[in-house]
Amino acid sequence: MNKQILAWIGSISMVMLAGCTQSMAQAPAHGTMASPMAMTSSTKAAQLRAGLNNLFSEHVYLAGAATNAALGGREAEFKAAAGALDANSVAISKAIGSVYGEGAEKAFLPLWRRHIGFVVDYTVGVAGNDKGKQDTAIDDLVSYTQDFGAFLSSANPNLPKSVVADLVKHHVVTLKDVIDAQAAKDPARAYTALRTAAGHMQMIADPLAEAIVKQFPDRFNG
Template sequence: MRKITAFAGLGLAAALVLTGCSAPADEPAEEPTAEMEMDEETAAVDTVNSDGAGLRATVQGLLYDHVYLAAAAIDQALADGGDLTTEDVQAAVATLDENSVEVAAAIGSVYPDAEQPFLDSWRSHIPFFVNYTVGKATGDQAAVDQAVSDLGGYAVSFGELINSVVPELPAEAVQGELEMHATSLLAAIDANIAGDPAYFGLLKEAASHMSMTALALSGGIAANAGIE
């Protein structure tokens, strides 16, 4: 059994650098005008820490985590020979489920009644990736085909669920985002099973797609709920 190094985490950091200009010393300072005061008021609007930006950042971070935590759980299952009952696999799956709860809570912070239906739906697609992995690793093509079909069906139903809550998000658009998520993560799983070093780059690519999904979800929610 090949040795697989599981992912321990991923950190992201960002910094904003603000620069300013001043008038030359030999020129008189410009008197404030009404237009300047209006510009200052406009500049004072905090778009970085706004509710809309916060929602997008939260959803994006959680969806990034989802990809890596799912990969870690699958990776551990492969390392344990496909035994899903080992302590390590169970711990990885539990951590992944905590992430699912957090994603649902982010949606529920805007739509409380939708939190549980979202969680139930989101949880349901994770076993399909497990089924695909087991089928691929054991050469069971029927199981692989069924898992791919199940993921396709889930993308449709998830799109319809989101559209029922957020009409601003077309079901087909949400479906497309989920299909991309599945396709990119399955490609990474294939590489992992084959022992292909491309696995790491493919996993990074799968995670990067989550920014588009987060933008679509948070943008539609913000528009529907009037969040700026």
């Protein structure tokens, strides 16, 4: 891949990493909650679960679209996909904020964007055949899983840090499989990996929804 394409992929990475330099508010204390998501009392728990599943699976499909366009050298498509991916990140942060408040929303967004920045770094490494950059990105992603686990565990005692970190690690691994298949120009393997990666997000969304309902039963049980 030529230097110009690597440059615009890298520019998106810098934008995402810049979002992580914003001040991060602390996660709310246990039991603190803002207005719940707008849904009828009899279906609040079910809609919370469905909503999180939709957002997290969308995250994977949009990430896959962005990396595929980047590796294929389709600049306009990549920028559009990256924009949609960031809009999804904002939507996920708002979902978190609707439960835990504005402070948690503001803290979650740069944290979530950070792992996307590392995914972009890995993609740049793959595009440039830079094994060192790939390894650094993977190390950063593995380290990130601990930070993400700590964030959710601090907000909800029903989410052990180690369990969350392991689930997010599997997210990283499955998304890496997608990028590797895309780089190998193996569409059959890439789309199989993409479905696997998207399906895995249920293993994050479901426990998160269940933990929230357990934490706030009066809010989410009809």
